[in-house]
Amino acid sequence: MREFLVEITTSVPEGTSEEEVAQRRAAEAVRARELAAAGHLARLWRPVGEARSIGIWRAEDGEELDSKVLGTLPLHPWMTFRVTPLEPHPNDPGPS
Numbered sequence: 001m002r003e004f005l006v007e008i009t010t011s012v013p014e015g016t017s018e019e020e021v022a023q024r025r026a027a028e029a030v031r032a033r034e035l036a037a038a039g040h041l042a043r044l045w046r047p048v049g050e051a052r053s054i055g056i057w058r059a060e061d062g063e064e065l066d067s068k069v070l071g072t073l074p075l076h077p078w079m080t081f082r083v084t085p086l087e088p089h090p091n092d093p094g095p096s
Helices: 018-037 062-072
Strands: 002-010 041-045 052-059 079-086
Touching: 002 062, 018 041, 018 062, 052 062, 062 079
Parallel strands: none
Antiparallel strands: 002 052, 002 079, 041 052
16 A cells, blocks of 8 residues: 555534534544554644644555545545655665
C-alpha cells in the first residue's frame, strides 16, 4: 500500500444541531478505529490549538483513498482534504 500525508479541516455547517454533531463525531471515532484495524489509518495528530488533523493514511492508490477510505468518514461532507502522496526517502532513519 502507498502512504499519503492527509491534512483534514472540518467545518460544521452553521445551523447544525449539537445532537447531529455529537452523533457524527461518535460515528467518526468508530470508523477511524475500523480504518486503523484495516491498515488504512497509520497515525493521526491534531496541531495544538487548531481544528484540523494531520495523518498518515494508506491505500493502494489515490482513487481508493478518496472513495473507499476518506469518503467513508461520517464527517466527510464537512471536511476539506489536502492529500500528498509519499514515497520512501533514502535517508529515512525508520524501519525499511
